[in-house]
Amino acid sequence: MSLRRFIAVRVAATIPILFGVSVLTFALVHLTPGDPIDQMVALNPQISPAEEAAIRARYGLDGPVWQQYLTWMSNVLQGNLGTVISVDQPVLPYIMARLPETIALGLFGWAIALLISIPTGIYAAVNKDTLGDDLSRVFALSGISLPNFWLGLMLILVFALWLDLWPVLAPDKPLLSAEMLWYLVLPGVTIGTASSATLMRVMRSSMAEEMNKEYVTAARAKGLPERTVVLKHVLRNSLISVTTIAAFLTASIFAGAVVVEQVFAWPGLGRAFVGAIIGREVDLIMAITLFTGVTIILANLLADIMYAVLDPRIRYD
Amino acid sequence: MALLEVEDLTVNFYTEEGVVTAVDDLSFRIERGEKFGVVGESGAGKSVTALSVMRLIEEPGRIESGTVRFDGTDLMEMSESEVRDVRGNDIAMIFQDAQTALNPVYTVGEQIAEAIRHHLDYDDAAARDRAIRLLDDVGIPEPAARYDDYPHEFSGGMQQRVVIAMALSCDPDLLIADEPTTALDVTIEAKILDRLERLAEEYDTAIQLITHDLGVIAEMCDRVMVMYAGRAVEKATVEELYYDPKHPYTVGLMSAIPRIGDGQDRLQTIPGTMPDLVEVPSGCSFHPRCPFAEEVCTRKQPPLVDPDTGEGVGLSDRAAACLAYTGDLDNELDYEVEVRGRAEQPEDGQPDPRVRRPDSEPVRTDSDPVGLDTDLLDQNDDGEDDAGGLSDG
Numbered sequence: 001m002s003l004r005r006f007i008a009v010r011v012a013a014t015i016p017i018l019f020g021v022s023v024l025t026f027a028l029v030h031l032t033p034g035d036p037i038d039q040m041v042a043l044n045p046q047i048s049p050a051e052e053a054a055i056r057a058r059y060g061l062d063g064p065v066w067q068q069y070l071t072w073m074s075n076v077l078q079g080n081l082g083t084v085i086s087v088d089q090p091v092l093p094y095i096m097a098r099l100p101e102t103i104a105l106g107l108f109g110w111a112i113a114l115l116i117s118i119p120t121g122i123y124a125a126v127n128k129d130t131l132g133d134d135l136s137r138v139f140a141l142s143g144i145s146l147p148n149f150w151l152g153l154m155l156i157l158v159f160a161l162w163l164d165l166w167p168v169l170a171p172d173k174p175l176l177s178a179e180m181l182w183y184l185v186l187p188g189v190t191i192g193t194a195s196s197a198t199l200m201r202v203m204r205s206s207m208a209e210e211m212n213k214e215y216v217t218a219a220r221a222k223g224l225p226e227r228t229v230v231l232k233h234v235l236r237n238s239l240i241s242v243t244t245i246a247a248f249l250t251a252s253i254f255a256g257a258v259v260v261e262q263v264f265a266w267p268g269l270g271r272a273f274v275g276a277i278i279g280r281e282v283d284l285i286m287a288i289t290l291f292t293g294v295t296i297i298l299a300n301l302l303a304d305i306m307y308a309v310l311d312p313r314i315r316y317d
Numbered sequence: 318m319a320l321l322e323v324e325d326l327t328v329n330f331y332t333e334e335g336v337v338t339a340v341d342d343l344s345f346r347i348e349r350g351e352k353f354g355v356v357g358e359s360g361a362g363k364s365v366t367a368l369s370v371m372r373l374i375e376e377p378g379r380i381e382s383g384t385v386r387f388d389g390t391d392l393m394e395m396s397e398s399e400v401r402d403v404r405g406n407d408i409a410m411i412f413q414d415a416q417t418a419l420n421p422v423y424t425v426g427e428q429i430a431e432a433i434r435h436h437l438d439y440d441d442a443a444a445r446d447r448a449i450r451l452l453d454d455v456g457i458p459e460p461a462a463r464y465d466d467y468p469h470e471f472s473g474g475m476q477q478r479v480v481i482a483m484a485l486s487c488d489p490d491l492l493i494a495d496e497p498t499t500a501l502d503v504t505i506e507a508k509i510l511d512r513l514e515r516l517a518e519e520y521d522t523a524i525q526l527i528t529h530d531l532g533v534i535a536e537m538c539d540r541v542m543v544m545y546a547g548r549a550v551e552k553a554t555v556e557e558l559y560y561d562p563k564h565p566y567t568v569g570l571m572s573a574i575p576r577i578g579d580g581q582d583r584l585q586t587i588p589g590t591m592p593d594l595v596e597v598p599s600g601c602s603f604h605p606r607c608p609f610a611e612e613v614c615t616r617k618q619p620p621l622v623d624p625d626t627g628e629g630v631g632l633s634d635r636a637a638a639c640l641a642y643t644g645d646l647d648n649e650l651d652y653e654v655e656v657r658g659r660a661e662q663p664e665d666g667q668p669d670p671r672v673r674r675p676d677s678e679p680v681r682t683d684s685d686p687v688g689l690d691t692d693l694l695d696q697n698d699d700g701e702d703d704a705g706g707l708s709d710g
Contacts, residue, residue, distance in 0.1 A: 213417060214412060214414065215417060215420040217368070217373060218410070218420075218480075218483075221371055221373060221410040223404035223432065224401075224405070224432070225398075233420050236422050237420070
């Protein structure tokens with residue numbers, strides 16, 4: 001009951017956040033000069049100023065910014081996310097066609113990040129200041145330092161070109177096919193690496209901190225095997241801070257997707273986002289931004305629920 | 318053969334400031350069913366000794382040398398998995414601060430039952446039953462209902478009872494209690510100690526009681542070892558230690574016990590603090606604080622000897638480590654143990670230290686041993702020490 005209430009309150013609290021995000025994004029988009037009509041006119045010099053003004057008026061681009069915002073907002077509240085002007089298509093189906101691709105990529109990257117970071121973080125914490133710990137530190141530092149686009153290109157070079165294990169470009173198949181899932185590995189690894197580096201360091205430090213607690217000595221004093229001590233007693237306590245960071249990383253995973261989809265020619269939202277920015281597609285930029293905002297807020301909500309699952313002292317009532 | 322025989326135990330910690338010898342050439346023994354007290358200031362090496370006995374010293378600490386024979390077998394020679402079979406099963410430990418010794422994310426019942434399942438091969442249901450019985454034994458009301466509660470739902474005193482139940486879970490032969498009541502207030506302390514004592518009788522368990530509280534020692538123990546800067550400075554039975562302390566440090570500890578009605582304005586203290594263990598003073602490590610120290614004390618480290626014969630003692634019962642007993646000191650240790658009654662009034666309003674320096678008149682009166690002021694502890698354990706234990710579930 002109380003958890004349901006907590007979730008309801010949290011979801012309600014996202015409304016002002018989303019409102020703020022929309023105002024900021026809208027303002028920022030309009031601070032950059034140019035709109036889709038400018039590009040249209042540049043490509044079709046025969047369009048007269050009168051026609052140009054008519055097109056602007058048709059897409060509601062002629063009023064002052066605040067008026068445009070209010071129009072956009074009232075449309076959104078009525079379920080109309082606007083139009084992708086360059087293809088003259090509604091935003092919603094445009095996004096929905098690309099959303100699963102990005103979700104699949106994000107989840108895959110996230111899973112890879114967790115799969116790499118939790119075991120190595122545990123290993124590094126248990127074997128503190130040994131060679132393995134140092135190696136994991138080097139890996140983490142490299143993972144954080146390597147730009148996504150470079151890592152992606154290198155993976156393509158080595159695994160797709162030299163070893164010929166993957167196609168260089170994504171095959172044009174439905175998402176849930178063996179070929180597409182196989183293709184997902186390289187971009188997934190690219191996205192996961194940077195996040196896993198951060199997560200691993202957090203895992204290691206929170207685990208190392210927990211290892212110094214007295215309940216660990218107490219568990220050892222009971223004669224429990226070291227594996228039980230670490231994986232039962234210490235791990236659950238250290239996962240609390242990892243959960244925070246994992247939720248936090250949702251944002252950077254989406255940011256990573258923008259670059260990685262570009263590098264791997266992955267037909268997802270990230271690539272659409274880059275296209276939208278280049279084409280000044282206000283409605284599309286706004287919709288993707290709001291969608292990202294909602295995703296990040298949901299991820300943090302999930303983290304809050306995870307806290308309560310992991311730690312009985314945390315209760316939402 | 319004693320239950321536990323520790324011989325020549327030395328434990329070093331390799332810190333950035335230098336090598337710290339936390340336990341230096343320590344020997345003692347504990348008999349079956351005996352209650353053995355280890356007393357000393359913070360940092361004297363009491364807890365390190367306890368952890369060494371269970372081989373739980375962690376980096377940067379290392380057990381340099383020594384033997385720890387438990388039931389005739391040297392724990393130092395055992396493999397890690399053999400030692401694990403001893404831990405929690407034959408030797409169990411009660412920790413100082415129950416709040417940190419309990420894992421916050423598991424129920425108290427699970428934390429008791431896991432050792433039972435591990436060592437005694439009980440199935441889940443049997444382990445649960447046994448854990449509930451233990452919770453009942455240590456005086457937790459409604460044990461079956463509280464089994465599934467988490468540590469934070471218990472009060473401090475109740476948490477400590479859980480820790481005791483955890484230690485008793487596999488019916489150990491030796492219980493190492495590391496300041497089991499330091500974190501608790503005095504009235505709860507008395508009840509916990511009383512309960513611990515009764516359970517030790519019931520389960521026929523020997524106790525190594527580590528404390529800095531001489532009152533607790535007097536209440537519970539048979540024999541005592543006084544530690545200073547990692548070494549044993551005196552070993553004696555409780556009576557001998559209180560009526561006839563032999564080491565100047567023990568004498569100082571005794572005179573530092575406050576007593577109701579003795580009219581002192583200030584607490585008698587031992588001047589100075591225990592030395593930094595990275596740079597232990599040369600010779601006798603207590604000499605900078607010792608009122609009887611002579612030049613020789615800065616050079617020669619006193620061995621632990623029989624104070625009557627001046628000869629080395631091994632694991633014997635009565636010993637003190639002071640050069641006064643090896644004939645190296647020019648003067649005598651000049652102090653009087655004042656044994657006096659509770660109603661004694663201070664004379665002419667002067668501070669009235671119980672251990673007198675040579676220049677003042679010792680006063681001898683009737684039969685209460687020095688500092689043995691433990692009547693606060695003589696209370697009944699009726700299991701209702703902390704009502705908070707029930708209200709916040």
